[in-house]
Amino acid sequence: MEIVGRSITRVDAVAKVKGTAKYVDDHFVPGMLHAKAFRSTIANGWVKSIDVSKAKALPGVVAVITYEDVPAHTFPTAGHPYSKDPSHQDVADRNLLTRRVRYVGDEIAAVIAVDELTAEKARQLIDVEYEEYAPVLTAEAALQPGIPEIHGGTGNVLGRGGYEVGNMAEAVAESDHTFADEFSTQVVAHCAMENYSAYAYMEENGRIVVVSSTQIPHICRRIVGQALGIPWGRVRVIKPYIGGGFGGKQDTVVEPLVAFLTTKVHGRPVKMELSREETFISSRVRHPFQFRIETGVKNDGTLSFRNLEAISLNGGYASHGQSIANNCGTKFRQQYRQKAIKYSCKTLYTNMPAAGAMRGYGVPQAMFVMESHLDDIARALDLDPVEIRLKNIPETGHKDPLNGIVALSNGLKECLVKGKELIRWDEKKSNRANQAGTKRRGLGVACFNYASGTHPVGLEVAGARIVMNEDGSVQLQVGATEIGQGSDTVFSQMVAETIGIPLSMVHILSEQDTDISPVDLGSYASRQTYITGMAVRKAAEEIKAKVLDYAWGMTDIPAQVMDIVDGWIVYKHNGEKITPLSEIALDAHTDVVHAKPFTADVTNNARVNALAFGCTFVEVEVDIPTGKVEILEIYNIHDSGTIVNPTLAEGQVHGGVSMGLGYALYEQMLFDPKTGKPLIHNLLDYKLMTALDTPEIGAHFVNTFEPTGPYGAKALGEPPAITPAPAIRNAILDATGVKFNDLPMTPQRLIAKFQAEGLI
Amino acid sequence: MEIVGRSITRVDAVAKVKGTAKYVDDHFVPGMLHAKAFRSTIANGWVKSIDVSKAKALPGVVAVITYEDVPAHTFPTAGHPYSKDPSHQDVADRNLLTRRVRYVGDEIAAVIAVDELTAEKARQLIDVEYEEYAPVLTAEAALQPGIPEIHGGTGNVLGRGGYEVGNMAEAVAESDHTFADEFSTQVVAHCAMENYSAYAYMEENGRIVVVSSTQIPHICRRIVGQALGIPWGRVRVIKPYIGGGFGGKQDTVVEPLVAFLTTKVHGRPVKMELSREETFISSRVRHPFQFRIETGVKNDGTLSFRNLEAISLNGGYASHGQSIANNCGTKFRQQYRQKAIKYSCKTLYTNMPAAGAMRGYGVPQAMFVMESHLDDIARALDLDPVEIRLKNIPETGHKDPLNGIVALSNGLKECLVKGKELIRWDEKKSNRANQAGTKRRGLGVACFNYASGTHPVGLEVAGARIVMNEDGSVQLQVGATEIGQGSDTVFSQMVAETIGIPLSMVHILSEQDTDISPVDLGSYASRQTYITGMAVRKAAEEIKAKVLDYAWGMTDIPAQVMDIVDGWIVYKHNGEKITPLSEIALDAHTDVVHAKPFTADVTNNARVNALAFGCTFVEVEVDIPTGKVEILEIYNIHDSGTIVNPTLAEGQVHGGVSMGLGYALYEQMLFDPKTGKPLIHNLLDYKLMTALDTPEIGAHFVNTFEPTGPYGAKALGEPPAITPAPAIRNAILDATGVKFNDLPMTPQRLIAKFQAEGLI
Structure with missing residues (x-):
């Protein structure tokens, strides 16, 4: 080639x-109007009364639209292909504007004005009176009986899922050891460079044109049609250059509303650009999970059974909802051989921003729990972490019993071998017995699998x-x-x-x-x-x-x-x-x-799929008194089949690993447990890694060829973000002997646990 | 249906x-530069020296480009499909800017500035010294030996053409009468509402994007590629809404130059919009023709032979050039039966604006001469003008001996019958014998044929x-x-x-x-x-x-x-x-x-063609002392096969007939015979008909079905403009007995001839 x-x-x-690439905000449209959403300041409740008269009276305000003006029917927002099968459709639980507010930031009204500043001023002139309920921020709170449901009739359960494959009773019986543990992951935000931005206008034939920073123009068209209750062909979506998405823009955050707003001003162009603060509190986030895992293993490290229970917290609206928890379970299943495996999950509504798609789609959560837990097992059995993985990886050609995907290429073993070499695993391991002192070094590894597309779950x-x-x-x-x-x-x-x-x-x-x-x-x-x-x-x-x-x-x-x-x-x-x-x-x-x-x-x-594989190898130095973790070396080794463009592929790995590092060590959205108010909603407080914080990242690829892929290629976009967190967690364990089962592993948490375990 | x-x-x-349709000038591009052409003030000669220093020094001027900066190779501009056969290619006689100036308005240099006003000012600061030759404005002047050729090596002959079909000697011998006469037609301008306007910029990959008010985006792309000497795929042409073309924009008037200019300013957007004056003097016009016609006819009015000689004056550059004269000859041939027919033509360079395509493409000229001449014959033989036409129309299914087009549908006879009824021809004719007085009324008719596309001459x-x-x-x-x-x-x-x-x-x-x-x-x-x-x-x-x-x-x-x-x-x-x-x-x-x-x-x-037919019936009242012609009734009756949209078809007829009326009675671009300077270059002096000048126009269609056309449709766009002039000429003849063989038939010309013939 x-x-x-x-x-x-x-x-x-x-x-x-050079800046000549045109993004949504570079489009100049004469006569553009600007819209700002009036958002709920409470996490849970409803609007008893709203007064928009002062806002309407402000010079420059063209219209104020409230929940009273929008269609009664609800619509879904997730960027999934449409299915005629109702059981396969996304949950339609959202109105364009709402009286029943479900998180701090929920959209109650929208102001349309001649410029952004006027819209902002007018938004502040809206008066509203709430009836407030206690915020639901945890699984326990969500499932408490008798509380007002976030969405009526749901019991705050958005979805349930799971599977069981193989003879669990036999597998349990055959196990020499059983290990069980609990893990949790946090809420993080995508932090794409470009915030959500879209504008809409009507063509003279009545069709609505939406220009949006979207990952999914064709799906967006359908959802706008659903939201407005008009034939989908009456909508046209245009996507210019886009400043990142990471899954956040695999959703319709602003498009349905701007499309609706233009119909309220005779088709004049209406733009809505979320500020960074609005993007944090009112777009989409990554699902926080709570896990309980149980694993049966033989003396030699062979897995006999695995059992995972997951609770996914979803925020106030469905968005991608239960799909994330399902994907978490699929990837949990596909990575290793075992006699029996079980997964059960549920996704709960809470009074937080809706969790949607984010790079990895539930799999960073899945791999954090399973790869961390596997290291704990290796440690207990005195097995090398690489060896226990190599022992349990299925052969190439393995067919998944549930979705039928055959791994026609599987380079995971080669990835592990390559990573060991790169980080000089054996040499460093043998030199590191019984470290003392305040700075201790450790090695960690974690593996992942990922699919190329959504077949057979989704249309491709x-x-x-x-x-x-x-x-x-x-x-x-x-x-x-x-x-x-x-x-x-x-x-x-x-x-x-x-x-x-x-x-x-x-x-x-x-x-x-x-x-x-x-x-x-x-x-x-x-x-x-x-x-x-x-x-x-x-x-x-x-x-x-x-x-x-x-x-x-x-x-x-x-x-x-x-x-x-x-x-x-x-x-x-x-x-x-x-x-x-x-x-x-x-x-x-x-x-x-x-x-x-x-x-x-x-x-x-395409009615095929191909599994991509890979792993992270990392060496850390933990400063015990300060809880600071320094990444000394980090390598991501990928089996993504043929690499079409090595430099771009490296770029994907660098970006993904960086995201994974933030997920491991720094990033977290926090909410006031009393009010549900987000405590972190800007890039000063949200600890996104900068270039200065980022270590040199080694990106490597093993040479495989995926027969079903074009030129032998398979997935690479999301995989790099998946395993830095468990690899670092395992390296900290290797360095200090202390297990961290909750993300992120911030210095505060490390110090607290080092104190609890007597290291300081 | x-x-x-x-x-x-x-x-x-x-x-x-509502004004929401976006034309070139509605496109806002940040950082747009504006270009103005520095144009020759002499009609014939060359630039001895040019000084652009003062223009360059003007603040706001970005660049001044002259003939010294453009590629040496020449290119064609006509909007014809490309042919790999060199004999079928358009004449490439133009540089982007020229030292050898060939008409008043020829482009010598271009100023690029930050706004239009600055560009205009800077253009006026360019100093130039010419060596001047006598302007060539007539056929006689063009063919005078020894003068400097307008294009070297041509003898000022751009092209020659013609044909002879049938046994001319026999046909001459069989004729009972032979008639001969001379005719001429004038220079007119398209006067589209929107002048020529285009802008160009470069994409970051070096491709050139041209946004233009063009009738021919794909051909324009090729010509821009030719002009700049770059692969055609490196050019992209976008055509927004357009405010009329009428053939003038079936040519590349501004696109090659703006495309070149953007390459001189690192790809920044450069726009060039011609003013109305520039559009008049330096875009395209309709070819003026001189004709000599000879017709042999039997006593009963049957045509035995026809012979037409045409000289077409083309201006300083080829543009569509000889194609117009060729088309003139084809339509001359296709309308009536005769034993033998001959056509010979040549197209000459002159020092006037280049003549290009204009609605009818040589056929208004052809029909003016042949339909006028036919009425003179009818008058001489005392035959009814409608009858002589009906007698000579070929049957449906007639196959043209040269181009092979078969008229599978031909409703010309039905058109004539319908027109006679509409205008009450027989009734009025019988009441009008021997009119006297200063106001006299007359009836006129003229027929046309036209093709649907260009097959087999051009690619379709x-x-x-x-x-x-x-x-x-x-x-x-x-x-x-x-x-x-x-x-x-x-x-x-x-x-x-x-x-x-x-x-x-x-x-x-x-x-x-x-x-x-x-x-x-x-x-x-x-x-x-x-x-x-x-x-x-x-x-x-x-x-x-x-x-x-x-x-x-x-x-x-x-x-x-x-x-x-x-x-x-x-x-x-x-x-x-x-x-x-x-x-x-x-x-x-x-x-x-x-x-x-x-x-x-x-x-x-499409390797088929279909002939559209039709005719104009008109009743005029001529005011002999003032030379004013009033249109009392006018009907255009068309055989265009199935009419897909009657209202739009009527609109085409109204617009075309209006254009034909101006051609007949008012419109003419005049040039100073000494200097070649255009004397008329604005809409005040150029007598375009307004709504107030336009009579009620009757648009009618006969019911035919063209088997080769989609849903039975065939050409309608150009036909309506063709026959008003000869029909009016024939009606004036009917009213006054005076023949007018030169267009336009202005009051001045009528008075002069009425005086010469003793009517006043």
Whole structure:
């Protein structure tokens, strides 16, 4: 392969560096109105009365819309493909504006004004009287009988799930040891550089156009249609460049409301941009989980059974809800062999911001509990943490008993071997017995598995359209969205490789427009390279076949003996040049009889999936008196099949590991237990790692080939964020002998536990 | 048919009336630079020296570019499809800027500044010294030996053409009478509401984007590529709404230069908008012609031979050049039967603005001479003007001996019969013998034929793409351009009719973008409804077939027995509803196994043509002392096959006839014979008819069906403008007995001739 596998500079690099790439906020629309939401200041209750008269009277205010003005029906917001099967549909529990407030930040009303400042001022002029209930912030509180339900009729249970595979009784009986423990993870925020921003206007034919920083334009169109109760084709969604999403924009946070607001001002453009504070308190967060795990194991470290109970806390609205807990359970199952495995989970409503999709989609939580627990078992049995993992990894070709996914490629063992070498595991382990002193070093490892897309749970439709110009260059349109991950570059490489043209001859349209972009479900589930890549490759193959067939007609040389290499039609057997591709393309545009410019408009419904694997190896130095953990070395080693663009892949790993480090050590949204008010809602208080805090991150890949993936590729987007936390937790354990079962592992927590265990 | 044939309100009506439709000038681009051309003030000569130092020194000026800075190679500008056959290519005689100036207004340099006013000021600071030659404004002057050639090596002859069919010697011998005469037509301007306007910028990958008020985005892309000497795929052309073109924008007037200028300022956006004065003097005009015609006829009025010699004056650059004279000759041939026919023409360079395409493309000139001359013959033989025409019209099914076009439908006779009735021809004729007095009334008629597109001369590729949404509504993309003629509405009707959905479920993308719009050659040659319509219908048929096939799979009812009516799948035999289309469309988006949204991306290479016919009937009252001609009644009767939208068709006729009236009576660009300077270059001096000057225009259609056209339709765009001039000329002759062989027939000319012939 000439172009796939090469570290091409990303196609949007210059535009992004120079600032010419246009984001939502770079769009200038004359006469744009600005909207601000009036948000609940209480976590739980309802609005007894609202007075918007002062707001309406403020000069520059165009309209004030309240919960009284919105449709009565509810709609879902999660960025999932639609299903006609009601049992497969997302929970529709949200109104455009609400009288029943469910978290601090819930949207009660919206002010539309001629500028943002006026909208902000008017928002502050709205008076409201609440009836307040005690905030529900924990599982215990949510399940307390007799309290007002957050959503009537639910008992505050959004969903339940689980499975049991294998003969559990036998497996329990065969176990030499049984281990049980409890873990918990925290609420974190995505912190994409670009906050949520969208504007909407109406075309003169009454259709609504929404321009949004979204990962999911086609799904967004459907949800806006549902929210407003209009046919989905009456909505058009346009996605310009986007400053990150991380799953937060696999949801419809502002689009339904701006779409509704424009209908209230005769179709004038209405924009709503959330501030950083609003993004923290009123968009989406990562689900906090509480876990109880139990594992049966033989003396040699072979797993006999595993049992996980999970409670996921979801906030005030469903969003992705129970899907996260389900995914947590699937990845818990797929990683190791055992005789029997059981998972049970429930997702509860609370009075916190809605938890939605976030990089890893429940799996960072799953891997934190299972990989931490596995180290505790290894330690108890005096087994090497790497050895116990190697012992339990299923062979390549293993078929999951429930979803039927076959791991046609599985490089997890190679990842572990590679990571051991990189960090000099054995050498350091043997030198570290019985450390004393205040600074102690330790090694940790954690493994993960992840899927490439959502099959068979979700639909995996992707589309690609290619048109070839007279000079042989092509335009590529996809419905999948570039959200910073580099998918536009990867798709361009695939097209150049497949057709046989230089990368400079591939022009990708980075903007998605649901009116014209091929239908694709969007960017999530680490599906772009694998799922959309299949459609892209299919379209490129169709173009190549058309070119060679046309060339056959022109040259009388059979298509089968020709190839396209670097923009030339050549003999396949010896590479001898026959004619420039541009001659063929020009003829296909201009021949009086045969003219028919080459196009391909392809949909691919992928009903396969591929497991990506990998692990984190880390060496830490723990300063016992201060509780500070320094990362000395960290390596993420990935089996993502063929790496289409090594530099971009490294970038994904660097970003993901950085996110994982924050998850392990620093990041957490806290809420006042009495009022439910968020205590942290800005980037000063929220301890996001900066470049200065971030250690050098080693990104490595093992060489596998996924037969179902385009050019052998499989998922890479989310995996890097998954295992830093358990690896660091295990390294701290290795250094200090102290187990930390709750994230994040902040200095405060470390000191408290070191004191409790007598280290200080 | 439910929707085709109905007077649907045009799809862009509300947007245009409310001002929300976005034209080039409505696009706001931050940091836009403005360019003004420095134009020659002499008609013929060259620049001995140029001094741009003062212009460069003016604050706000970013760059001054002169003929020294542009590529040496020349390029063509005409909006014709490209041909690899050099003999079929347009004449490439233009540089981006020129030292050798060829008319007053020729572009010598360009100033780029931060705003338009500064650019205008700086343009006035450029000093230039010319060497001046005598201006060449007539055929005689152009062919004078020894003068400096306008383009070296041409002898000022841009092209020659002609044909001879049949046995001329025999035909001459068989004639009872031979008539000969001379005619001439003037220079007129298009006067589209929107002047020429375009801006260009560079994408970060170096591609050039041109946003232009153009009729021909795909051809414009190619010409910009040629002009700059870069691969055509490195250019992207976007066409927003456009305020009229009439053929003037079937040319590249400003696009190559703005595309070049942006490359000189590091890709910053550069805009060039011609003022009305610049549009008059330096865009395109209609070719003036000089004719000599000779006709042999038998005693009963049967034509035996016809012979036409034409000289077309083309201005300083080729533009569409000789093609116009060729088209003039083709339509001269196709209208009547005769034993032999001959045509010879040449097109000469002069020092006037380049003549290009304009509504009718040489045919208003052809019909003025032949239809005027025919009336003179009828008068000489004492035959009724309608009768002599009816006698010589070929039967339906007549095949043109040269281009092979078969007139599968020909309603010209029906048009004549209908026109006679409308104007009460026989009744008025019989009452009008021997008028005296100063006010005299007369009746006139003139016929025309016109083609639907350019086959077999030009390539006729058109494309359409349709995608269906979940609710069964569709988006339609075409590469053909809505330029006010209503094509977007007509295409939408075709799609609604073909698929079987309400018009409100068809969303047409009015903007063309060469990166994504299906390849189409653009709007010209009255080709949209006929040529692009074929592609649109084909795409819609493909969608319908896919829907019914999918419905077969869902319902188990064979596709062949189902139909789609008003958004429902129904039984074909009795119309009974089976399921809403939306159910099928939604399933095709969401079914886990079969999901594949319905799309069609179709190219049609039309190798057919269809002749449209029609005539003008007019009654005038001539005020002999003042030379004023009043139009009492005027009717245009058209055979354009099926009329897809009667109201829009009427609008076409009203606009075209109005243009024809101005051509007949008022409009003319005049040039100072000594200096070549245009004497008329604004809408005050140029006598464009206003609403107050325009009589009530009767638009009528006869009922024919063109088998090759979509739904039986054929050309209508240009035809209405063709025959008002000869019909009025013939009516004046009828009223006064005086022949006017030169256009326009202004009061000054009428008075002069009435004086010469003793009427006053």
